Amino acid sequence: MGNEEKQGSKVVELEVEEKLEGQRLDTVLAQSIPELTRSQVQRLISEGQVMVDGQPQSKSYRVREKEIIRLTIPPPKAYSLQAEELPIKIVYEDEEVVVVSKEAGMVVHPSFGHTSGTLVNALLFWIRDLAGIGGVSRPGIIHRLDKNTSGLILVAKNDLAYQALARQLKGRSIKRKYLALVKGVIQEKAGVIKTLIARSTRNRKKMAVSFDKGKEAVTHFRVLERFKNCTLVEVALETGRTHQIRVHFSHIKHPVLGDKIYGGADKLSQEIGLERQFLHACELSFFHPGREEMITVTDQLPPELEEVLAQVRKQERVPFA
Incomplete structure (x- = not known):
């Protein structure tokens, strides 16, 4: 082709x-x-x-x-981005970069048919001179999160910072960790999931593990707590493919709880009051383009996930072997 x-x-x-x-x-x-x-x-x-x-x-x-x-x-029709006074949580900020915590349900950047209410619209209001950095539709955005995933996103405030951080992302030196509550009991204390991921041939809006084509995807995980019918894991991305964590844990038969696309409907989510997927970007490490030192930013679980975890912790725990 x-x-x-x-x-x-x-x-x-x-x-x-x-x-x-x-x-x-x-x-x-x-x-x-x-x-x-x-x-x-x-x-x-x-x-x-x-x-x-x-x-x-x-x-x-x-x-x-x-x-x-x-x-x-044909080329896409042009559209202009509007700054909107939307609430956002800034976790870290200096003259070069800003790290924000995105809430679940918010789209990161505008697309055709969805040009307002996004994180980019909010950033354009709160951060001056952001427009145009790194691209018209995604100004300053270094990486993305799915709509229903919450947590940390790195944003560059000038072109030099954007270029430096984009190189780090491509070189896999930006480290990202997540907390996820997945279905079932994972027996291993830690593991690595390594597959190819490609667009699903059955549903073009989904990704899928492929055995003969696609892009390499590597996910590391460490079990934090085991419960009667679910497991809390810390996940570290080596690569950052679309829907990677969700696809990989579904592939090993431990889908992220609350993930209706890759896990389907589950009674446990209803029982523990989970109304979104339990996936949160909790830690972000990068080499600061101006200070030339490693920066690590962390973010606690949002209240709705803390409440769910407290409910789960009432269950009988499964000890490590």
């Missing part, structure tokens, strides 16, 4: 492999291009942005081996 940029548009060209013979055109494209949903692919087909061997085809067209599919993704 080849990609090219053309006057702001992205052009994707791929040759149909033997294993894809006979599949629908929209299905093949949705499986091959992770950033597009099937409905988005169908819209592009209807707009004439997809050609098969130089000819337009319908979404239900059955592809043949060695055909060349060429898809053009």
Whole structure:
């Protein structure tokens, strides 16, 4: 599959492999291009942005081996970010960086159809001159958290700090730890989960462990407390793939409690009053770009998770072997 940029548009060209013979055109494209949903692919087909061997085809067209599919993704329509006076918790701040604690339910950055009420909107209000640092839609943001994950996020306040911290993230020298309450009793005291993670072929909004393609994902964990039917773990990310912790613990049959996407509905969450996924980014370590020293910032569990943990601690504990 080849990609090219053309006057702001992205052009994707791929040759149909033997294993894809006979599949629908929209299905093949949705499986091959992770950033597009099937409905988005169908819209592009209807707009004439997809050609098969130089000819337009319908979404239900059955592809043949060695055909060349060429898809053009138009540039996104521009939108402006608005500063909004939203409450945020600043855990650490100096002249170069700020570390904030995001609450569960808040999206990190705007996207089309969701341009307000995000962490970025709040940051633009509270931190002057942030706009434009590191990109228009994600000013200053070094890394992200899922909407329903709470905890620490690192933000750069100038371009030099952004570039230095972005290099650290790429080089895996920024260390991130999480607290998670997972289903079932983990027998090991500690462990490492190492797999490939790719976009799910069944649900394009989900990620999944893959055995033949995808990006390397490495998650370290240490058991803190064991209970009758759940385990409290400290999790350290070596890589930072989308939904990595949630995918990995679901993969080993210990999904994060409250995670409806990767763990499904569970009675235990209802019994202990858990209304969100129990996943919190509790510690962040990075090399300060201005002071040239390691900085470690910590954040306590939010009240709603503290209450759930207190409820769980009333259960019978399972001792270490």
